[in-house]
Amino acid sequence: MSQLLSKPFNRVAIVGSGLMGTGIAQIAAQNGFQVTLVDRTLADLERAMHQIRTNLLKLFQMEQINESQMKRTLDNIYTTTDLQNSKYCDFAIEAVPEKLAIKQEIFKELDTLMPEHAILASNTSSLSIAAIGSVTSRPDKVVGMHFFSPVPKMKLVEIVRSVNTSDETVQVIREVGERLQKQIIIANDYPGFTVNRVLVPMLNEAAFLVMEGNEVEEIDKGMMLGANHPIGPLRLSDYVGIDVLLFTLESLYEGFNDSKYRPCPLLKRMVEAGHLGKKSGKGFYKY
Incomplete structure (x- = not known):
């Protein structure tokens, strides 16, 4: 077994707490991942946590989760305005606005902060994964992980591999997606991917x-x-x-x-x- 596949991938940094990032954080925490949710301001993070609590309360009222599961999910989420805290994570999912320059800046910083084995994933719906990964020293560990809105309800995740993404990276992220209770399809790195x-x-x-x-x-x-x-x-x-x-x-x-x-x-x-x-x-x- 390769070094990458033998690593436990349990700690995830989610960068961006908008609609998509909040949904990804919720399902990751619900499924046992330790989540570090990063955004620019405390107000952004407070709004995200309010939305997650609201969503969990609805699930509780519909008897889809119990009180213990609701508490455990919230305990699994740590919020911060400091991207430096991503250095403790095994992989990152970026969910910021669809601007290549913004994403590249974040990936460049994540690349310097995160451990060598860490995978860097983007939730982009259309931008080039190869271009995003080109600013890092680990383009083989850069991959697309395209969720659909609303994230807690939609069953699909598109995993997007660039010409540089390794088979190992795709396999690890496939396993992550399955742990998130999602169905997976693999798409190549062309505009629009599959869906x-x-x-x-x-x-x-x-x-x-x-x-x-x-x-x-x-x-x-x-x-x-x-x-x-x-x-x-x-x-x-x-x-x-x-x-x-x-x-x-x-x-x-x-x-x-x-x-x-x-x-x-x-x-x-x-x-x-x-x-x-x-x-x-x-x-x-x-x-």
């Missing part, structure tokens, strides 16, 4: 239909009843965030230089108007 590569062009096409004068409700009804989708593409776009959808489309368009990924102009107008979907109160629907 967004298929999904995002469909959401974009739905936006073109709206721009052409079709009714939002009719489009969603058509896909729900005609394609057996549980939710319509425009409602889903609102949940994803119109800004996030636009950014992912732009990444696909730039990454492949292919006109089939050209973002619908309506999406750009919506973002400029601040109509970002559910989180802003208005997107294709009002909330």
Whole structure:
């Protein structure tokens, strides 16, 4: 057995306590990992812990966890504004905004802080894992670990391997994902990976239909009843965030230089108007 595969991977640093990072921290703590949750301010961390407590209380009320499990989950989470505390962890999952420069800066710092065996994972939904790992001295231990929102409910994790990611790293992160009670698929390091590569062009096409004068409700009804989708593409776009959808489309368009990924102009107008979907109160629907 290799040195990497023989190491226990029980302590995880999660960098970023937004919606995704908070969800990842919760499920990691629920499944027995020792979590170090890192963000820039105490207010960010307090908001994250409030959300985790709220989520756990709902599970308790639905009798999906007991009081002891709820307490143990919270005890498994340590919050800090100091990235230096990641040096005690076996692997890191970065969940900060989708900007390559920001992610590279974090990975560069994690690389200097964390032990030699540590794996560095990114929750990016579209950025190049090879580019993120290029700033480290361990590109073979850099991998994508793409969760889906809401993290506690969605069953899938995409593991994304770059040209530099080792087989051992993929195997360890697969085992981590399975310990998190997730189903795993492996994707290669091309823009959009697997799910967004298929999904995002469909959401974009739905936006073109709206721009052409079709009714939002009719489009969603058509896909729900005609394609057996549980939710319509425009409602889903609102949940994803119109800004996030636009950014992912732009990444696909730039990454492949292919006109089939050209973002619908309506999406750009919506973002400029601040109509970002559910989180802003208005997107294709009002909330």
